[in-house]
Amino acid sequence: MSWDFQTEPEFQEKLDWLTDFVQREVEPIDLAFPHEVVYDKRHPMHDELIAPLQEQVKAQGLWACHLGPDLGGLGYGQVKLALMNEVLGRSSFAPLTFGCQAPDSGNAEILAHYGTDAQKERFLQPLLDGKIVSCFSMTEPQGGADPGVFTCRAERDGDEWVINGETWFSSNLKYAAFAIVMAVTDPDVPIYQGASMFLVPTDTPGINIVRDVGIGGEPMGSGSHAYVRYENVRVPADHVLGGPGQAFVIAQTRLGGGRIHHAMRTIGMCQRAIDMMCERALSRFTQGSVLASKGAVQEYVADSWIELHQFRLMVLHAAWVIDQVGGHKARKEIAAVKVMTAKVLKDIVFRAMHLHGSLGVSNEMPLIGMWTMAPVMGIADGPTEVHKITVARQVLKQYSPAPGLFPTAHLPERVAEAKAKYAHLMDHQFANDLL
Numbered sequence: 124m125s126w127d128f129q130t131e132p133e134f135q136e137k138l139d140w141l142t143d144f145v146q147r148e149v150e151p152i153d154l155a156f157p158h159e160v161v162y163d164k165r166h167p168m169h170d171e172l173i174a175p176l177q178e179q180v181k182a183q184g185l186w187a188c189h190l191g192p193d194l195g196g197l198g199y200g201q202v203k204l205a206l207m208n209e210v211l212g213r214s215s216f217a218p219l220t221f222g223c224q225a226p227d228s229g230n231a232e233i234l235a236h237y238g239t240d241a242q243k244e245r246f247l248q249p250l251l252d253g254k255i256v257s258c259f260s261m262t263e264p265q266g267g268a269d270p271g272v273f274t275c276r277a278e279r280d281g282d283e284w285v286i287n288g289e290t291w292f293s294s295n296l297k298y299a300a301f302a303i304v305m306a307v308t309d310p311d312v313p314i315y316q317g318a319s320m321f322l323v324p325t326d327t328p329g330i331n332i333v334r335d336v337g338i339g340g341e342p343m344g345s346g347s348h349a350y351v352r353y354e355n356v357r358v359p360a361d362h363v364l365g366g367p368g369q370a371f372v373i374a375q376t377r378l379g380g381g382r383i384h385h386a387m388r389t390i391g392m393c394q395r396a397i398d399m400m401c402e403r404a405l406s407r408f409t410q411g412s413v414l415a416s417k418g419a420v421q422e423y424v425a426d427s428w429i430e431l432h433q434f435r436l437m438v439l440h441a442a443w444v445i446d447q448v449g450g451h452k453a454r455k456e457i458a459a460v461k462v463m464t465a466k467v468l469k470d471i472v473f474r475a476m477h478l479h480g481s482l483g484v485s486n487e488m489p490l491i492g493m494w495t496m497a498p499v500m501g502i503a504d505g506p507t508e509v510h511k512i513t514v515a516r517q518v519l520k521q522y523s524p525a526p527g528l529f530p531t532a533h534l535p536e537r538v539a540e541a542k543a544k545y546a547h548l549m550d551h552q553f554a555n556d557l558l
């Protein structure tokens with residue numbers, strides 16, 4: 124038997140240190156600086172405030188734990204990373220402080236697998252050291268969920284590739300030292316074989332940001348998700364990562380990890396909402412008693428705890444499957460937690476917000492901001508519907524059509540078969556009944 128829901132004592136000690144460190148040293152940073160500063164390396168807080176904290180994290184052996192030892196991490200695997208991320212998810216600046224923030228974590232894995240030595244030296248090492256940030260540029264303005272509509276094009280010209288086209292919602296492009304850009308290199312075959320990934324240094328001429336887009340609530344024209352036009356952007360031939368036609372193999376490697384890391388961090392956000400919900404339920408008096416004594420409020424607390432507990436077990440199980448067989452064989456599990464992420468966050472944060480009444484929906488509590496993350500989680504890295512299709516296809520693969528006209532569970536045939544099997548005993552029972 125190997126079912127086990129315990130954390131090893133040595134790792135629990137690390138988690139205890141991490142939890143205390145995040146609450147004491149990192150969560151206050153969220154209150155003083157806007158989220159976007161996470162990626163803006165020009166801001167002096169990175170050298171003065173974040174770098175010394177990162178040194179403490181490194182000294183504890185908790186830096187960049189999603190990476191193997193060859194890349195400066197400890198290769199803890201996804202289960203341990205999940206246990207860490209559910210604490211880091213409570214704070215915007217925590218993933219940066221621990222060297223595992225999106226999209227840099229996924230982009231580092233791509234470069235580690237597919238970059239040349241020179242590319243790794245120029246971009247991967249500074250990325251791992253937290254000195255630069257990066258961008259992943261795939262979604263196009265005419266559609267993100269269906270790659271079949273992508274038109275951004277790269278053509279070979281001598282020793283170079285020339286990229287032309289537009290992408291949309293390319294997060295952090297304006298702060299990035301390089302972007303990983305998807306473009307069609309062979310329009311005569313299906314996109315899944317005809318698209319390639321390019322390493323594009325952002326100081327290359329022809330990368331023109333049409334405008335920055337933000338999440339709802341941010342002033343129009345601000346935000347860190349670029350609508351970008353690539354106009355005759357030239358990169359050397361060896362900047363096509365993994366060779367032409369490999370874009371989707373590479374994207375799957377990266378997006379699988381990214382999706383489950385979002386889910387892990389969402390556990391932390393939901394737990395924070397439950398903490399607020401329970402404190403409020405025990406503090407607020409209405410009509411002669413605390414909110415916590417009212418049935419409807421107890422239902423909020425119970426439903427929220429049950430949903431988070433289910434979600435956490437699903438995430439940890441998916442992480443365990445990835446550790447056992449690799450992310451490419453855990454597509455169903457990863458897609459399922461991606462679907463759950465948006466729903467659980469929406470429901471739990473809504474209840475926490477609602478229980479705080481006017482204060483909950485005000486700008487004096489973080490709840491509205493957390494709630495905005497629910498629809499974002501339902502879209503970023505692919506919409507819920509598309510992930511449900513993945514789950515359904517994987518589940519359906521385990522079944523075959525019924526061999527005859529009626530389902531295999533059709534009762535007349537099954538009852539007849541069962542009666543035939545037990546005929547001798549049934550005769551006996553009828554005989555007794557007649558006595």
Ligand SMILES: Cc1cc2nc3c(=O)[nH]c(=O)nc-3n(C[C@H](O)[C@H](O)[C@H](O)COP(=O)(O)OP(=O)(O)OC[C@H]3O[C@@H](n4cnc5c(N)ncnc54)[C@H](O)[C@@H]3O)c2cc1C
Binds near residue numbers: 499502503
């Ligand atoms: C915060 C955030 C950050 C992002 N960062 C990046 C980034 O760094 N790089 C990048 O390349 N992209 C990024 N994206 C883009 C993201 O990957 C896309 O938004 C996503 O893939 C959906 O594409 P779309 O927005 O074009 O929506 P569409 O493809 O137009 O889909 C819209 C809706 O149509 C419905 N739908 C779509 N397909 C189906 C289907 N098969 N069946 C049923 N219904 C369907 C769903 O309701 C879906 O939500 C980011 C998005 C967000 C919100």
